[in-house]
Amino acid sequence: MDILVILYSIILMTALASPFLYIHLNQNKLLSRESEEKSTLDSERKMLLENLKDLKIEMDTGKIQASEFTELSKDIIGDLKELDSKLESIKTSSPSTKITGICRKCSFHTTIPGAKFCAMCGNSLG
Numbered sequence: 001m002d003i004l005v006i007l008y009s010i011i012l013m014t015a016l017a018s019p020f021l022y023i024h025l026n027q028n029k030l031l032s033r034e035s036e037e038k039s040t041l042d043s044e045r046k047m048l049l050e051n052l053k054d055l056k057i058e059m060d061t062g063k064i065q066a067s068e069f070t071e072l073s074k075d076i077i078g079d080l081k082e083l084d085s086k087l088e089s090i091k092t093s094s095p096s097t098k099i100t101g102i103c104r105k106c107s108f109h110t111t112i113p114g115a116k117f118c119a120m121c122g123n124s125l126g
């Protein structure tokens, strides 16, 4: 029963902290918004992994059943997946928007969205 109380307090704290994270994010608009967002997501991710690790320890020490672990970790894993896809979209969207697609070496126009190399000569488009 104790683990549920601990878990709910962690969830509650996370929920209470999130608006402050957004305020913090908006206060630093002069800084790169993308890198700021990325570091926020990174710290959220670390926190979730930490929660998951704690849960795993509880299971390993026999405080909770494996079925309970599966049930409790489901939400955390769901959040992790969401964070990972957000991080992935930041990583892939930022550099590709700067790429014009016109090769500096042979002037061939590569029309493949997000292409990093020239389709003609293989020269880097970054």
Ligand SMILES: [Zn+2]
Pocket: 103, 104, 105, 106, 107, 108, 118, 119, 120, 121, 122, 123
């Ligand atoms: Zn080229």
